[in-house]
Amino acid sequence: MPKLSDTMTEGTLVSWKKKKGDKVSAGEVIAEIETDKATMEWESSEDGTLTEIYVEEGGKVNVGDKIAFIAGEGEEAPKNEEKKEPEKKEEKTEETKEKKPQSETEKPAPAEEKEKETAPPQEKTVEAAVPAARSEDKRKTTQPTASPARTEEARVKASPVARRVAAELGVDLSGVKGTGPDGRVTETDVRGAAKSKGTTPAQKAPAVAKPSAPSIKAGEGARIQLSGIRKIIAQRLVESLGPVPHFYLTIEINATPLMTAREELKSAGEGADTSKITVNDFVLKAAVQAAVKVPRVNASFDGDAIVQYADVDLGIAVAIEDGLLTPVIRAAQNKSLREISQQVKDLASRARNKRMKPEEFQGGTFTVSNLGGMGIDSFSAVINPPQGFILAVGKVTKVPVIDDSDQIVAGNRMSITMSCDHRVVDGALGAEYLKELRHLLENPALLLV
Numbered sequence: 001m002p003k004l005s006d007t008m009t010e011g012t013l014v015s016w017k018k019k020k021g022d023k024v025s026a027g028e029v030i031a032e033i034e035t036d037k038a039t040m041e042w043e044s045s046e047d048g049t050l051t052e053i054y055v056e057e058g059g060k061v062n063v064g065d066k067i068a069f070i071a072g073e074g075e076e077a078p079k080n081e082e083k084k085e086p087e088k089k090e091e092k093t094e095e096t097k098e099k100k101p102q103s104e105t106e107k108p109a110p111a112e113e114k115e116k117e118t119a120p121p122q123e124k125t126v127e128a129a130v131p132a133a134r135s136e137d138k139r140k141t142t143q144p145t146a147s148p149a150r151t152e153e154a155r156v157k158a159s160p161v162a163r164r165v166a167a168e169l170g171v172d173l174s175g176v177k178g179t180g181p182d183g184r185v186t187e188t189d190v191r192g193a194a195k196s197k198g199t200t201p202a203q204k205a206p207a208v209a210k211p212s213a214p215s216i217k218a219g220e221g222a223r224i225q226l227s228g229i230r231k232i233i234a235q236r237l238v239e240s241l242g243p244v245p246h247f248y249l250t251i252e253i254n255a256t257p258l259m260t261a262r263e264e265l266k267s268a269g270e271g272a273d274t275s276k277i278t279v280n281d282f283v284l285k286a287a288v289q290a291a292v293k294v295p296r297v298n299a300s301f302d303g304d305a306i307v308q309y310a311d312v313d314l315g316i317a318v319a320i321e322d323g324l325l326t327p328v329i330r331a332a333q334n335k336s337l338r339e340i341s342q343q344v345k346d347l348a349s350r351a352r353n354k355r356m357k358p359e360e361f362q363g364g365t366f367t368v369s370n371l372g373g374m375g376i377d378s379f380s381a382v383i384n385p386p387q388g389f390i391l392a393v394g395k396v397t398k399v400p401v402i403d404d405s406d407q408i409v410a411g412n413r414m415s416i417t418m419s420c421d422h423r424v425v426d427g428a429l430g431a432e433y434l435k436e437l438r439h440l441l442e443n444p445a446l447l448l449v
Contacts, residue, residue: 001033001061002042004358008035010062010228013055017041022050024070031068035228039354046070052077158185169194227322240382245422248380249430253441255396255412258282261444280370281341283393283416285447286440287368288312288332288340294433298365300386301423315364315384316344318351325351326384328364337447366390378415388424389433392417414441 001011014032024030029041030050052069055061069077156173158166162185166173169190176193178185226234240246258279265277291298291312299308314332318325327347332340350356366388369381372395381392394415401411416437420430440446 001063001065001067003063004033004035004040004042008063010060011035013057013059013061013067014039015057016053018050020050020053024048024050034354035358040357044070046072048072048075156185157183158190159187161187162190166190237382240385244383244385246383246419247422247427248417248419249427249434250378250380250415250417251434251438253414253416253438254401255279255414255441257442258414258444259396259412275342277337277341279396280373280393281337281344282441282444282447283370283391284314284316284329284332284344284368285337285340286437286444287366287391288314288335289440289447290433290437291366292333293436294429296429297389297425297433299388299424300365301388301421302386306424309365311365313363313365314340315367315387316347317367317369317381318348320352320354325356325361326364326367327351327356327361368393372396372414378417380417381419383419383421387421389418389420389430392419 004011012034014034016031018024018028018030024044025047026044028044030044031042032039033042034040048070050068051071053067054069055067061067071077156176157178157180158173158176159180163173165171165187166176166185171190171194173185173190176185176189177183179189180186261282262277262279295308298312299306301307311331312333314329315326316329318327327350329335329340329343329347335343347356347360351361364384364387367381367384367390369390370393371379372393376394377397378394379392381390383390394417396412396414398410399413400408401413403409403411416434418430418434420426425433
């Protein structure tokens with residue numbers, strides 16, 4: 001299982017694009033893997049044949065665990081049946097032994113001795129009786145003699161697993177009808193007999209004990225297991241609000257020029273949802289341009305230094321079903337308003353469908369979160385470490401305002417709050433950035449240059 005994101009510890013095998021025995025080439029997609037942030041295509045790193053698939057679709061695997069084997073020419077997959085072979089050999093030993101006449105001096109098979117040593121106390125009593133009887137001339141009377149019922153039970157044709165389960169459940173094998181080959185008693189037969197008699201385990205083995213379901217307290221409707229994304233969000237929030245000293249600066253933008261510019265673009269023939277430039281696109285372009293004008297905010301705290309970045313890598317907060325993703329527009333200072341608009345739409349669509357590559361949502365020098373489209377007037381956002389700040393954008397609201405002639409007129413206002421890491425951005429620096437941001441948004445023609 002590859003590590004497909006910086007925070008990934010396990011992955012879910014969503015689907016296999018190839019089946020066992022198929023030829024694969026380097027760079028060819030062979031599976032889809034869901035990480036804590038997205039569902040991504042996994043490409044083969046080499047040419048060969050997919051000879052083994054160790055994880056079925058829907059299975060969760062820790063990073064580093066094997067999920068498949070791609071063999072080169074003449075290469076074979078490593079054996080993966082070591083744990084199953086002893087049991088098969090043991091069953092064969094049982095069948096061979098039961099076909100041979102039992103002699104009083106016959107020694108127990110190695111598999112039986114191993115089972116006798118590792119079995120629960122009450123199972124040892126059953127298994128120990130037969131060897132004691134068989135080697136009575138050597139051991140004299142050093143071990144207790146088995147009762148006729150116990151000896152008969154030991155002679156019953158049964159698999160080792162069935163014997164172990166019978167000991168755990170307290171089932172007499174001599175009274176169980178076997179449904180296996182030649183009347184052999186299977187584990188299913190033992191459990192069925194125990195169920196019909198209402199038998200309870202004499203001693204429950206820890207290995208087969210199932211964890212109890214989480215208890216639901218009075219008044220709770222359900223307990224929803226956290227998804228991988230939710231776990232990471234919780235972790236990142238603690239990492240941010242704990243050690244990062246937040247403070248907040250809020251400005252109110254005169255959004256009338258912005259709305260006018262938007263209407264002019266619309267009247268010029270731009271009407272399709274897939275191509276139109278939105279108010280949020282203007283905000284993103286302005287946020288990037290302001291960071292170019294005030295480069296000291298485009299930085300992060302790094303122990304004994306502040307790292308100032310050469311490029312403005314803009315993160316955009318995108319709400320998805322499981323929480324939040326922040327796709328990144330790399331070197332956004334080199335992109336036009338139209339290019340930013342197109343890339344945002346593409347990244348947001350793939351983020352919601354969990355079809356992003358790791359490099360598309362990792363990093364970022366600062367983030368813009370806009371909840372205006374959801375009707376939020378204003379809010380403050382949590383910084384995404386190690387970024388130095390995040391912008392929280394509210395909706396454009398029509399309100400009464402006083403114009404230059406001291407007349408009350410209808411106007412458009414938009415609230416923007418800047419959450420700052422005080423170790424990187426102090427109050428004066430944050431105010432300088434927001435001043436430049438306001439200037440650009442209130443003069444949107446500057447964003448078209």
